[in-house]
Amino acid sequence: MKILHYLGLIGLLLATGGCSSVRVVKTEPAPNFTLTNYRTFAFSDIESTGDIPQSGFYRSQIDALKKSIESELVRKGLRRVDTQPDLMMNIGIAVDEKTQTRETNIRTDPPFYIGQRRYSWRSQEVPVGQYRQGTVDVHLVDPKRNEMVWQGVVEGILPKKPEKLQKVINEGMAKLFDHL
Template sequence: MSKYFFSALWALVCLLVISCSPVKVMNHQAAPDFNLSRYRTFGFMDVTAGNSDSANVRVPAEQIAVIQREIANQLERRGLTQSTSNPDLLVNVGVVVLEKNQTRQTNFRTDAPYYTGQRRYSWRSQEVVVGQYKEGTISVHLVDNAQNTLVWSAEAESVVPEKQEKLQERIAEGVAQLFSSLP
């Protein structure tokens, strides 16, 4: 087999793995003149957690710390250094976790026999709850500290795993995919 065949096969496998990822990156955009190499240091804005909606799930401080650590790793890989005193780039992190219902649609066949009973039963198609899960969204905004302007933003969402080990893996995977859209 040729070297090109194996290269093409490897590219196809990578594409399939990426397309089957449980993390979905969306709404990523950069300012027209954004260039990450202009910045040397970064720092995190204060994270304030609040539950304004009763459907929101409280995110523990430990998970926020894991998210910030993964973001710091991604920025450090790109040559930036974390700083607490007047950083060039401010990182704003938003996390929302919602409790969702998994449903299925009941469907009655159109060729089913029609039945009229004494008590006037009504048969309707409806959605039936079959399970519950949590869906999490991480949004990251990079802000130029000197000009106080947004230079890059992106969001990633995924189903939140129940097990702690899987959750940390999903956070790492989600942040890595989120930063893959960074120019």
């Protein structure tokens, strides 16, 4: 009986471990790209405009993203330098406010009535929540050839708490760079 209990617990852990809010959208290496041909990297300057990028919270998250990328590249055998890197790292970030909806159903929800004399019944989208979806686009550029040699895109749901956000950033970069 205990064996069944433990097997059920292991199955539950595996099922919940597979549910992630982060997914790799695409990875695209250049022809003949091999990471072992490079030893060092550096980050390109990140330019931003508007109100949000000027906030301290935004800057701290950019630093957290760079730190996560750096740890993944160090794990792959590269090291960060300030001058004359073999690879330049370019990062693009987009955060979109999204609305989660559900559709009313004539069978289970009361239908929506439209019109005075022209009767029609419709199902409609009902907003049920707001969330933020973040997308990170990472480009590895060979500065000697001035050519992009690898591109990866990852996206996920961004939690509101900063400590959970750091976990999502680390998870996303680990998944992305596993494809490198």
